[in-house]
Amino acid sequence: MSSVSRGFRGRRRDVGGEEGRVPPGQYVTQDFPVLSAGPTPHTPHDQWSFSVEGAITPRTWTWEEFRSLPSETVTADIHCVTRWSKLDTVWEGVSLDTLLGQADRGGMFVMAHCDGGYTTNLPAQDVLGGQAWVAFGYGGQPLPPEHGGPARLLVPHLYFWKSAKWVRRLLLLDHDMPGFWETYGYHNYGDPWREQRYSGD
Amino acid sequence: MDALDGNAIAGLLHNVFSSEMTTATGTCATCGSASVVGELMVYLQAPGTVVRCPVCGNIMMVFVRRKGMTCVDLTGLAHMAA
Amino acid sequence: MARAAVQRRLTWQLATVDAVTDETPRVRTLTVGVPGWPGHQAGQHLDIRLTAEDGYQAEREYSVASAPGEPVAITVERLDDGEVSPYLTQELQAGDEIEVRGPVGGYFVWRPEDGGPLLLIAGGSGIVPLRAMLRHRQQTGSTVPTRLIYSARTRQDVIYSAELMELQQGDGVDVVLTLTREQPPGWDGHTGRVDAELLRELAWPAGQDPLAYVCGPTAFAEAVSATLVGLGYPPQRVRIERFGGTGGP
Ligand SMILES: Cc1cc2nc3c(=O)[nH]c(=O)nc-3n(C[C@H](O)[C@H](O)[C@H](O)COP(=O)(O)OP(=O)(O)OC[C@H]3O[C@@H](n4cnc5c(N)ncnc54)[C@H](O)[C@@H]3O)c2cc1C
Ligand SMILES: [Zn+2]
Numbered sequence: 001m002s003s004v005s006r007g008f009r010g011r012r013r014d015v016g017g018e019e020g021r022v023p024p025g026q027y028v029t030q031d032f033p034v035l036s037a038g039p040t041p042h043t044p045h046d047q048w049s050f051s052v053e054g055a056i057t058p059r060t061w062t063w064e065e066f067r068s069l070p071s072e073t074v075t076a077d078i079h080c081v082t083r084w085s086k087l088d089t090v091w092e093g094v095s096l097d098t099l100l101g102q103a104d105r106g107g108m109f110v111m112a113h114c115d116g117g118y119t120t121n122l123p124a125q126d127v128l129g130g131q132a133w134v135a136f137g138y139g140g141q142p143l144p145p146e147h148g149g150p151a152r153l154l155v156p157h158l159y160f161w162k163s164a165k166w167v168r169r170l171l172l173l174d175h176d177m178p179g180f181w182e183t184y185g186y187h188n189y190g191d192p193w194r195e196q197r198y199s200g201d
Numbered sequence: 202m203d204a205l206d207g208n209a210i211a212g213l214l215h216n217v218f219s220s221e222m223t224t225a226t227g228t229c230a231t232c233g234s235a236s237v238v239g240e241l242m243v244y245l246q247a248p249g250t251v252v253r254c255p256v257c258g259n260i261m262m263v264f265v266r267r268k269g270m271t272c273v274d275l276t277g278l279a280h281m282a283a
Numbered sequence: 284m285a286r287a288a289v290q291r292r293l294t295w296q297l298a299t300v301d302a303v304t305d306e307t308p309r310v311r312t313l314t315v316g317v318p319g320w321p322g323h324q325a326g327q328h329l330d331i332r333l334t335a336e337d338g339y340q341a342e343r344e345y346s347v348a349s350a351p352g353e354p355v356a357i358t359v360e361r362l363d364d365g366e367v368s369p370y371l372t373q374e375l376q377a378g379d380e381i382e383v384r385g386p387v388g389g390y391f392v393w394r395p396e397d398g399g400p401l402l403l404i405a406g407g408s409g410i411v412p413l414r415a416m417l418r419h420r421q422q423t424g425s426t427v428p429t430r431l432i433y434s435a436r437t438r439q440d441v442i443y444s445a446e447l448m449e450l451q452q453g454d455g456v457d458v459v460l461t462l463t464r465e466q467p468p469g470w471d472g473h474t475g476r477v478d479a480e481l482l483r484e485l486a487w488p489a490g491q492d493p494l495a496y497v498c499g500p501t502a503f504a505e506a507v508s509a510t511l512v513g514l515g516y517p518p519q520r521v522r523i524e525r526f527g528g529t530g531g532p
Contacts, residue, residue, distance in 0.1 A: 007374045
């Protein structure tokens with residue numbers, strides 16, 4: 001048993017009057033904490049490419065090709081499993097509907113692969129229909145490397161570890177497989193509203 | 202946040218291995234380099250604690266804490282000697 | 284090293300804050316009474332765990348500031364946007380209780396028999412474990428030639444200032460300050476970062492087989508240790524402890 005430390009509250013652990021917008025167990029932060037499990041890759045645009053593979057017609061885009069795809073401005077609330085939420089973040093990115101195409105992907109899964117070796121898994125249903133982007137801009141600026149630039153996945157309706165930084169490749173699979181944190185007991189799906197932090201939650 | 206080093210997880214390691222480990226030598230399963238644990242690269246600011254080889258950067262150890270239990274993955278560690 | 288203490292189970296202990304001492308406007312020393320403290324070595328640290336009413340917990344590491352045998356003390360620098368350091372430096376009072384676990388660490392430790400010449404290089408609060416080493420050196424009557432290079436932002440940010448000046452005068456320890464941000468009028472000491480030029484002038488020549496301890500913010504510790512290696516110090520004679528953060532003092 002641990003004893004309460006008199007007067008300790010932790011970092012501004014309130015929802016800032018945003019009840020209803022903040023999932024259970026989360027607090028609102030104004031800054032943008034940097035979480036990383038390894039050194040920050042700095043991939044120059046001329047060495048960067050983005051691919052889709054697996055159970056899909058394989059395709060690779062260079063940076064220029066990727067940037068000439070139609071993109072959207074997305075305003076979203078993001079929720080990190082380490083308990084901070086950040087509201088009204090503004091991103092620019094290419095919808096996964098554009099990258100994966102219109103075919104029916106029911107029952108399929110996506111494994112995102114990143115520079116630095118990070119992976120995370122998502123049901124294909126969750127990244128289609130205007131729910132996910134490969135984001136290259138943040139707050140009107142190019143996405144900085146520490147936040148995942150040149151480009152990261154953005155899947156705001158799931159915990160933010162699913163929004164993989166430095167994403168380079170999406171592998172379409174007909175079966176599910178755990179990604180990096182999912183292997184270590186983090187929840188396979190990660191819905192912040194159902195507080196699915198760890199497997200079994 | 203930049204990497205810390207093995208000193209920062211002396212307490213965590215002591216808890217897991219029941220002895221002081223920062224002076225032990227860990228051998229990387231990827232590149233075979235032997236490094237003093239105090240010199241390994243440690244990333245704490247993540248959903249778990251990730252420990253990397255200072256020579257090749259590959260993961261040597263991962264620790265995830267959940268409700269008082271620590272899940273430990275040492276598959277990136279070929280060998281550890283006091 | 285004695286193996287006896289090694290197989291010790293490490294548990295969280297409820298410690299009492301016995302005294303608080305302000306070192307600088309941003310830095311405070313807490314002297315804590317830890318029941319059953321097994322004794323520590325110079326350079327070791329302890330872990331602190333804070334628990335909020337709702338069960339939320341935060342853990343951080345703090346170097347032991349005192350020499351072996353002295354009452355356990357830690358010295359904490361307040362980071363304004365920090366979670367734990369503002370609590371430790373502003374909220375906590377003598378008589379309060381906190382949970383601690385330790386001492387831990389064995390790599391960033393100096394014992395008199397490790398010898399020297401000793402080169403201690405600190406950035407900001409990185410002085411804390413090095414101060415424990417300096418006190419231990421003095422306490423044991425060691426005559427190991429010792430030089431401290433300490434980088435702080437301003438004169439006001441120098442922790443343990445009076446104590447370091449005394450060491451400089453009486454004890455065969457060279458203390459070199461460098462002020463990176465702002466210097467008082469008439470300052471004739473060093474200014475600017477601990478870079479190759481400064482180290483070429485002040486570090487013991489590699490030929491004397493010096494032993495270096497470098498401690499401070501991560502970027503500082505990495506830059507300084509890389510420079511020392513560039514000056515011919517074998518990497519295994521340069522021990523580093525990174526405190527985190529991206530800034531430098
Ligand atoms: C082995 C070890 C020994 C340590 N010993 C001491 C000590 O003796 N005295 C001491 O004051 N601190 C020491 N530290 C640092 C301490 O553990 C905390 O990281 C520090 O007090 C910040 O905690 P926080 O909760 O206030 O800040 P956090 O809420 O963790 O961080 C707030 C912000 O400050 C940045 N930051 C985090 N740490 C630092 C840093 N060290 N310098 C600059 N920016 C930072 C973060 O990136 C973040 O943006 C030690 C760290 C280690 C690993
Ligand atoms: Zn390796």
